[in-house]
Amino acid sequence: MDKWISRLDSSNWLGHIKDVLTTACLAAQCIDREGASVLVHGSEGIDSTLQVTSLAQIILDPDCRTVRGFEALVEREWLQGGHPFADRCSKSAYTTSKPRFEGPVYLLFLDCVWQIYQQFPCSFEFNEHFLLYLFEHAYGSQFGTFMCNNEADRKKVKLSTKTVSLWSYVNRPEILQTFLNPLYEKNDGVIWPSVAPQSLMLWSGLYMRYEINQSASEDAWKEIVQIKQHDKELKLKAVKLRKQLSELQKEAVEKNIIVQ
Numbered sequence: 518m519d520k521w522i523s524r525l526d527s528s529n530w531l532g533h534i535k536d537v538l539t540t541a542c543l544a545a546q547c548i549d550r551e552g553a554s555v556l557v558h559g560s561e562g563i564d565s566t567l568q569v570t571s572l573a574q575i576i577l578d579p580d581c582r583t584v585r586g587f588e589a590l591v592e593r594e595w596l597q598g599g600h601p602f603a604d605r606c607s608k609s610a611y612t613t614s615k616p617r618f619e620g621p622v623y624l625l626f627l628d629c630v631w632q633i634y635q636q637f638p639c640s641f642e643f644n645e646h647f648l649l650y651l652f653e654h655a656y657g658s659q660f661g662t663f664m665c666n667n668e669a670d671r672k673k674v675k676l677s678t679k680t681v682s683l684w685s686y687v688n689r690p691e692i693l694q695t696f697l698n699p700l701y702e703k704n705d706g707v708i709w710p711s712v713a714p715q716s717l718m719l720w721s722g723l724y725m726r727y728e729i730n731q732s733a734s735e736d737a738w739k740e741i742v743q744i745k746q747h748d749k750e751l752k753l754k755a756v757k758l759r760k761q762l763s764e765l766q767k768e769a770v771e772k773n774i775i776v777q
Contacts, residue, residue: 530628531717537565537629538712541572549577549707563599568626570594575630579705583642584696588684591651595623601666606656627652631720633710640704644738645722647687647696652723654683699738699745 547553555573559566571594580586595602604618627648634641634648655663661680665671686692710716721729769775 525719531714531719533625534629534632534717535712535714537568537625538572538632538710538717541569541576541629542709542712544569544573545576545707545709548573563601564605564620564622567594567598567600568622568629571626572629572633575633576709577707579640579703582640582704584647584693585688587643587647588687592684595626596662597668599667602655602663603666603670606663623655624652628720628723631723632717633708635718636710636716637704637708638698639700639702640708641698642701643696644698649723649726650687650696658683660686699742 544555544557547555557566557569557573571590574590574594575581575587578586581590600623601618602623604616605620605622607616607619631645631648634645654660658664659681660683661671661676662683664676664680665674671677687696719725722731722734766775
């Protein structure tokens with residue numbers, strides 16, 4: 518265990534998460550509090566730039582915290598923005614070799630989203646399973662959404678005529694239901710994530726999902742779903758009873774049973 522922790526520390530992964538989130542918060546702060554225009558530009562504008570611009574939008578725009586809004590964000594910023602998925606995700610994230618252009622840029626972005634989700638669990642319409650699903654399909658998928666390096670390459674090989682979009686599958690009602698967060702309550706405000714060391718955690722649901730039994734967590738979420746459903750039913754019943762009470766009071770007044 519000590520060796521594993523040492524290797525985790527030497528990777529500086531949580532440090533990278535902190536740096537990206539700090540930069541995104543700075544950009545969002547300039548926009549929200551100063552009303553300024555912000556230019557974000559990395560070396561080529563297809564890696565760290567996309568991380569910062571995407572996270573800034575999630576911080577500022579509540580629509581980006583919904584399933585459809587997040588899909589649009591990935592489509593707009595990452596796919597149409599030219600992130601080279603074919604090169605960056607050419608090997609599994611668990612491989613021991615590292616091709617020249619490979620790098621977990623998109624994974625780092627998803628990890629940052631998960632960190633914000635952990636701090637604001639009621640502000641996201643989607644759940645952790647949705648983020649895990651997007652990670653998996655970036656590295657290996659029967660859908661064509663994350664194939665090729667850019668839009669020009671996708672058009673060149675006529676990808677849209679040969680494959681199905683991941684979004685079309687995810688948005689099917691019976692599938693979408695599995696990705697919804699039962700704790701979600703729309704929050705129209707700006708959310709400011711903490712980047713303090715004690716606020717950032719290892720994403721065990723991804724990196725240790727084969728080492729840690731997730732059944733307890735899954736059972737807890739099932740229980741939460743049942744409680745939320747029961748709460749919804751009770752609220753509907755309360756509304757119905759209030760309506761009946763109002764009708765009875767009105768009838769009693771008409772019959773002079775009670776005097777207003």
